[in-house]
Amino acid sequence: MxxxxxxxxxxxxxxxxxxxxxxxxxxxxxxxxxxxxxxxxxxxxxxxxxxxxxxxxxxxxxxxxxxxxxxxxxxxxxxxxxxxxxxxxxxxxxxxxxxxxxxxxxxxxxxxxxxxxxxxxxxxxxxxxxxxxxxxxxxxxxxxxxxxxxxxxxxxxxxxxxGPGTGYALKLLVNALWFGQAVATAEALLLGRRAGVDLALMREVLADSAAGSAFVRHDLDALFAGDYLESFGLDHICEQLSLVASMADAHGTPHEVADSVRRLYARALDRYGPADGELLAVKLLEERAGLRLRP
Missing domain, CATH: 3.40.50.720 (NAD(P)-binding Rossmann-like Domain)
Known part of the structure; x- marks a missing residue:
C-alpha cells in the first residue's frame, strides 16, 4: 500500500x-x-x-x-x-x-x-x-x-x-495528429458525399486503404451517430495545439499543417465557446458545407 x-x-x-x-x-x-x-x-x-x-x-x-x-x-x-x-x-x-x-x-x-x-x-x-x-x-x-x-x-x-520531457512531447504529437486526421477525414467525407459517394461505403474503403487511420476505424461511428466526443474542452484542445506550435518553433521545425489544424479549432472555439467536444471543429466544417456526416 x-x-x-x-x-x-x-x-x-x-x-x-x-x-x-x-x-x-x-x-x-x-x-x-x-x-x-x-x-x-x-x-x-x-x-x-x-x-x-x-x-x-x-x-x-x-x-x-x-x-x-x-x-x-x-x-x-x-x-x-x-x-x-x-x-x-x-x-x-x-x-x-x-x-x-x-x-x-x-x-x-x-x-x-x-x-x-x-x-x-x-x-x-x-x-x-x-x-x-x-x-x-x-x-x-x-x-x-x-x-x-x-x-x-x-x-x-x-x-x-x-528522458524527462519526452512523454509530454509524444503525447502532444499524438493529440495533434489525431485532431488533424479528424478534420482532414471530415473534409474528404464531405467532398465525397457531395460527389455522390455513400458515406458508409467511404468509411469501409478508407479503413482498408492507404488512408486508413485509428480515427477512421474507431471514431467515425461516433461522428456518424452525431456524437462530437464531449470528453475534452475546445479551449484545452486549442491550448494543446498552440503548445505543439511553440514546441516546433523552439526546435526550428516546420508546422504548417499543425497551424492549419490549430486555426480551424480556434474558429470552432470562437463559434461554440469553451464547450466540450473533440470533434466540434468537424461540426464547424459540416455547418460550412450545409451537410451533416450521417449515413
Missing part, C-alpha cells in the same frame, strides 16, 4: 482515484473546486481541500490537471515545501516539456523525485484501468513505481519514451 495524493479530480482524475483505491493504495484527493469532493468520496478517496496539506501526507503525488497553468499553480512553493523527503511527483497532465521543466526545477535542492506520465484514453478507459501512459524520466525510478502505474493503465500501453 502506498500513500497517494491525487490533485485534480475531474473527468480523468476521479476514475484514476477509484483505480488506485481498488489497487489497495491509501488515496487522498484534492481539487481547487470544492464541488469535486463528492466525486472523490464516491471513488473511495479521502478528501482534503488544501493541496499542500494533502501533499504533506503522501509518498506519491499524482497531478491530473487541465494544462500548464494549472500545474504551475498547484506545484507552487507551498506544495513543494510540504512534500515529505523521498516523495515522488508523477504528473499525468498533458503539457509542454518547456513548461514542465520550469516547474520541475522548483524541486531542485530537495530530496524529491519526479517523472511524467501524461495519459491517453477516455474517462471510460480510466474507469477500466485501461489508459495509455507516455512515461518520460529515469528508467529506474519509473520501474520502481510501475505497480502504481499498472493500477490505472493497461500494462502493454505503458511506454517509456525516454
Amino acid at each position: 502506498t500513500q497517494v495524493t491525487v490533485v485534480g479530480i475531474g473527468r480523468m482524475g476521479a476514475p484514476i482515484c477509484a483505480c488506485l483505491v481498488r489497487a489497495g493504495h491509501q488515496v487522498t484527493a484534492s481539487d481547487a473546486d470544492p464541488a469535486r469532493q463528492a466525486a472523490a468520496r464516491a471513488a473511495g478517496a479521502a478528501w482534503e481541500p488544501s493541496a499542500a496539506v494533502a501533499a504533506a501526507r503522501c509518498e506519491v503525488l499524482v497531478t491530473v490537471l487541465p494544462g500548464p497553468a494549472e500545474v504551475s499553480a498547484v506545484m507552487g512553493p507551498a506544495v513543494v515545501a510540504a512534500l515529505p523527503p523521498g516523495a515522488t511527483w508523477i504528473d499525468m497532465t498533458s503539457t509542454s516539456p518547456q513548461a514542465a521543466a520550469e516547474v520541475r526545477g522548483r524541486l531542485a535542492g530537495r530530496p524529491l523525485e519526479a517523472f511524467e506520465a501524461p495519459i491517453g484514453g477516455s474517462p471510460r478507459d480510466a474507469a477500466a484501468a485501461g489508459l495509455r501512459l507516455f512515461v518520460g524520466g529515469d528508467a529506474e525510478l519509473i520501474a520502481r513505481h510501475r505497480p502504481l502505474l499498472e493500477a490505472v493503465a493497461d500494462p502493454a500501453k505503458i511506454v517509456h519514451t525516454g
Whole structure:
C-alpha cells in the first residue's frame, strides 16, 4: 500500500482515484473546486481541500490537471515545501516539456523525485484501468513505481519514451495528429458525399486503404451517430495545439499543417465557446458545407 495524493479530480482524475483505491493504495484527493469532493468520496478517496496539506501526507503525488497553468499553480512553493523527503511527483497532465521543466526545477535542492506520465484514453478507459501512459524520466525510478502505474493503465500501453520531457512531447504529437486526421477525414467525407459517394461505403474503403487511420476505424461511428466526443474542452484542445506550435518553433521545425489544424479549432472555439467536444471543429466544417456526416 502506498500513500497517494491525487490533485485534480475531474473527468480523468476521479476514475484514476477509484483505480488506485481498488489497487489497495491509501488515496487522498484534492481539487481547487470544492464541488469535486463528492466525486472523490464516491471513488473511495479521502478528501482534503488544501493541496499542500494533502501533499504533506503522501509518498506519491499524482497531478491530473487541465494544462500548464494549472500545474504551475498547484506545484507552487507551498506544495513543494510540504512534500515529505523521498516523495515522488508523477504528473499525468498533458503539457509542454518547456513548461514542465520550469516547474520541475522548483524541486531542485530537495530530496524529491519526479517523472511524467501524461495519459491517453477516455474517462471510460480510466474507469477500466485501461489508459495509455507516455512515461518520460529515469528508467529506474519509473520501474520502481510501475505497480502504481499498472493500477490505472493497461500494462502493454505503458511506454517509456525516454528522458524527462519526452512523454509530454509524444503525447502532444499524438493529440495533434489525431485532431488533424479528424478534420482532414471530415473534409474528404464531405467532398465525397457531395460527389455522390455513400458515406458508409467511404468509411469501409478508407479503413482498408492507404488512408486508413485509428480515427477512421474507431471514431467515425461516433461522428456518424452525431456524437462530437464531449470528453475534452475546445479551449484545452486549442491550448494543446498552440503548445505543439511553440514546441516546433523552439526546435526550428516546420508546422504548417499543425497551424492549419490549430486555426480551424480556434474558429470552432470562437463559434461554440469553451464547450466540450473533440470533434466540434468537424461540426464547424459540416455547418460550412450545409451537410451533416450521417449515413
